[in-house]
Amino acid sequence: MKKYIKIIAQYSLIVGLLLFSGSCNDYLEKSPESDIAPEEAFKNFENFQGFTEELYQSIPDFTNGYWTNSWNWGEDEIQSTARDFHFICKIDKGDFWGWQKEYDGWQAGWMNRNTVSTDNDRMHKDLWTLGWAGIRKANIGLANIDKMTEYTQEEKDLIKGQLLFFRGWFHFEFMQYFGGLPYIDEVLPSDQPLRLPRLSYQECADKAASDFRAAADLLPVNWDNTTTGKRTLGKNELRINKIMALGYLGKNYLWAGSPLMNKVSTGNATYNAEYCKKAAAAFAELLNITESGTSQYKLMPFTKYSDNFYTTGSNWKMPGGTEAIFRGPYWGANGSNWGTSKQYQPAPQICDGDVKFLPTANYVDNYGMANGKPIKDITQADPDSGYDPRYPWKGRDPRFYNDIVYDGVKCVSGTIPAAEENNRYANLYTNGSYRNISTGSRTGYLLYKFIPRSANKFDGGFDYGNNLNIHLPWMRLSDIYIMYAEAAAQGYGSATGKDPEYSGTAVDAINVIRDRAGVGHVAADYLGSLDSFMSEVRRERAVELSFEGHRFNDLRRWLLFIQKPYTIKKSIEFDRASTFDATKPSENRVINIREEVILERNFSEKHYWLPLKNADVNMYLEFSQNPGW
Numbered sequence: 001m002k003k004y005i006k007i008i009a010q011y012s013l014i015v016g017l018l019l020f021s022g023s024c025n026d027y028l029e030k031s032p033e034s035d036i037a038p039e040e041a042f043k044n045f046e047n048f049q050g051f052t053e054e055l056y057q058s059i060p061d062f063t064n065g066y067w068t069n070s071w072n073w074g075e076d077e078i079q080s081t082a083r084d085f086h087f088i089c090k091i092d093k094g095d096f097w098g099w100q101k102e103y104d105g106w107q108a109g110w111m112n113r114n115t116v117s118t119d120n121d122r123m124h125k126d127l128w129t130l131g132w133a134g135i136r137k138a139n140i141g142l143a144n145i146d147k148m149t150e151y152t153q154e155e156k157d158l159i160k161g162q163l164l165f166f167r168g169w170f171h172f173e174f175m176q177y178f179g180g181l182p183y184i185d186e187v188l189p190s191d192q193p194l195r196l197p198r199l200s201y202q203e204c205a206d207k208a209a210s211d212f213r214a215a216a217d218l219l220p221v222n223w224d225n226t227t228t229g230k231r232t233l234g235k236n237e238l239r240i241n242k243i244m245a246l247g248y249l250g251k252n253y254l255w256a257g258s259p260l261m262n263k264v265s266t267g268n269a270t271y272n273a274e275y276c277k278k279a280a281a282a283f284a285e286l287l288n289i290t291e292s293g294t295s296q297y298k299l300m301p302f303t304k305y306s307d308n309f310y311t312t313g314s315n316w317k318m319p320g321g322t323e324a325i326f327r328g329p330y331w332g333a334n335g336s337n338w339g340t341s342k343q344y345q346p347a348p349q350i351c352d353g354d355v356k357f358l359p360t361a362n363y364v365d366n367y368g369m370a371n372g373k374p375i376k377d378i379t380q381a382d383p384d385s386g387y388d389p390r391y392p393w394k395g396r397d398p399r400f401y402n403d404i405v406y407d408g409v410k411c412v413s414g415t416i417p418a419a420e421e422n423n424r425y426a427n428l429y430t431n432g433s434y435r436n437i438s439t440g441s442r443t444g445y446l447l448y449k450f451i452p453r454s455a456n457k458f459d460g461g462f463d464y465g466n467n468l469n470i471h472l473p474w475m476r477l478s479d480i481y482i483m484y485a486e487a488a489a490q491g492y493g494s495a496t497g498k499d500p501e502y503s504g505t506a507v508d509a510i511n512v513i514r515d516r517a518g519v520g521h522v523a524a525d526y527l528g529s530l531d532s533f534m535s536e537v538r539r540e541r542a543v544e545l546s547f548e549g550h551r552f553n554d555l556r557r558w559l560l561f562i563q564k565p566y567t568i569k570k571s572i573e574f575d576r577a578s579t580f581d582a583t584k585p586s587e588n589r590v591i592n593i594r595e596e597v598i599l600e601r602n603f604s605e606k607h608y609w610l611p612l613k614n615a616d617v618n619m620y621l622e623f624s625q626n627p628g629w
Contacts, residue, residue: 042147045155045228052159055137055166056238057118058130059328062549063450063472064122065110067339068355074551074561076363076542077447078569078598082354082438087111092569094602096610096629099177101126111177122331131170138167139187155228161218165240165248168211172252175204176553177610179264179626183207197622202265202275205256209249209278216245221295243286243297244326247475250282254487258557260608269559276491277499283484284502290477297477298322299516305402309450309548310336310470312461317469324473325480336470337462341455344447346440349423349433350411350456358443359404359547361572361595362565366542367400372520374539378572379593389593392574393586398518399543401586405446407432407576408585414459425582429590430573442598444572449547472548478513479550482541485509486534495522495533507533510540517544562603570595604628 042048062071070079070086079088085106090098097103101112110126117124141163148156167185174181182196183204199207221243223229223236255261257275262268290297300308300323308324311317316333345351361378368374373385381388386395393406405411407428416424427433428444435441450470454461462468488497489506498505504512511521526536541554555561573596577589606628617625 039147039149042141042144044148044150045152045159048141048148048159051137052141052162054118055134055162056329057120058125058134058137058166059474060110060125060127060130061122061328061330061471062110063470064330064332064335064340065125066106066108066123068108068343068353068357069110069340070108070357071110071549072357072547072551074363074555075360075566075569075601076547076551077357078360078442080354080356080358080437080439080442082356086355088357092599092601094607096607099610100128100613102613120331122335125331127173131174134166134170135184136187138163138170139185142167143187152227154226157218158220158223158226158228161215161245162240164211164218165215165245168208168215168252169248171204171208171211172248172255175201175208176255176557178612179609180204182623185211194620195622198624200265201261202256202272205252205261205275208252209256212245212249212252215240216242216249219245221289224296237296238327238329243289243295244475246282246286246289247325247480250279250286250480250487251475251483253279253282254483255557257487257490259559260557263559271490273491273493276487279487280484280491280497280499281501283480283487284499286480287484287502287504296322297325299477299512302398302517305399305517306449306452308476309472310452310468312452312454312466312468314467314469316467319469319471320473320476323476323478325477326475327471327473330469330471333467333469334464337455337464337466337468340470341451341462341468344451345411345456346434346436346446349420349440350458352457354439356439356441357447358441359445359447360569360598361443361445362568362570363542363546363551364400364404364443364445364572366539366546367397367404368539368543370395370397370519372514373523374536378595390589390591391587392572392590392593393588396586397543399546403447403449403546405448406585407444407574407590408580408582408588410582410585411453412456412458413454416458420458425585429576430592442571443569444574447547478516478544481509481512482537482544486537486541489530489533489537494530495527506537510537513540513544556608559608562605562607567601567603569598569600571598 041051063069070088073088073091079086085108087098087109099109099111101114107113112128113126115124116126116129145160171183180199180201181204183199219240219242220226221241223239223241224233229236253275257272257279259269259271262272289295300321307319307321309319311319318330320327342351342353343355343357347353365375365378369385369387371386375385375387376382378392379389405426407426409426411426412424423433428435428441452461455468485506488499489495491497495507496505507522507527514521522536526532555566560566574590574593577591580588609626611626611629617623
């Protein structure tokens, strides 16, 4: 990819792609392109790919866009109280204007910033500005596709497929936050009045689907297996391919068929079965390819599960392995170890820094038992699942032990000063040393899904020499299986629903993910009705994709976001029993276990969508603000 990036500076000027101050209004006012002759810029694959590469540079890195980073905005996470500038704090107060740079004095949010560029600075990326610029750039490329005069058909297909994908992807990202928008599929002239109306969500989704479908038909599964891709052999893993296009084709259809999107499009607040069938078909096509062994994608073994999210001691290798489907480039490899990694550990006990992000106790309750059964009430014994509130950490889903640090877990392995020896193990019981609402745990848990246990000031796991690299994918293969399960169940009416072209049923897809983690299959109790099965689909999605930035949009599209208990954030409170054994934390007994409400969000219907910028909605009458804002 570096080969083509070198060409960007020369040829991106062709399109007059000025990185504007950050609004749809600015985007729509671009002047005609005239700096370099289009015939030269687009004449062959190398030149055209240099132009196209800038679209990759427009993908925000939500994991590492600032010194500390907020991307989990559901009831899944809560921030420490030392600071309150991150968007999650604004959401907790019902202030959704905070995604906009005008309301973010720290410039910490990844959705909109003052300084925006397609350079290699991780803090110069945002979704709003670069998304509109990316749509325009894709349209300019598509308008000039026939100016390729020196090409093979494969080369032309690769260029066109990438441009179509990015046009669909940027529109999709906007739609899921703001609802239906004008779908811009041509280069808009700057000398004519704007009159593009907002489409319904499903109308917009249909246009995105057309782009994703066309991209999937043009692109290869693996660039390394193409004549063109062999020129950059081994450096093509981030390039847009058929699997990425199919993944987003299915996701786009599933979102369009979800209750929120169906309600605003048709008035019906249930799933749209036809859209769900289309989603299932796209996911089935993808899974047939990956399961046949003819692609580069497969689920990572659970022993390497963390490689999906971070690498260490690997010369800054990008995480993701064989499971990451869609990722953006990574800039500033020494950023996540000093910033993102420290936002998960209590200060000053084992780390420094004041902004900490904690998993809420009510969300951690989604991690059920190893036998696959859910925990119905964390304070009550359940003979069916085997859960015992006296031993709340015993016999849990293996992903619980991978993702969550609970009371008594060893957090420091190496030498520690004698005066601080007490902090070697997580003191997360009520009033324990790790419990601190300002810079420690407010909830009784810590999140270690994205960092190794060595990432502390004593073991030095975040030191430069350890090459800790945290970078989350936008989409991975396990997500596809779970989305297929939801789409197939809702499209065909039951847990055994399936796409005709794929062998697996909805419940089979969930069990594939559970098999990888060593968790019991969905119990028969949850297969009798669609509603009961969906409760397990939602719980599986909550656990497998926990804290990866999906929950906020999932709760919204399910029409659960403003409903209890999803508006509540809780802590777990308990005392250690006298028999505490630091060598066997999962077997420790606790007493007086309970959950307490930290905060409750006061939401209304308007909070199902983010507000658009006032400067944009005031451009012309047909471009309206979202209801309630």
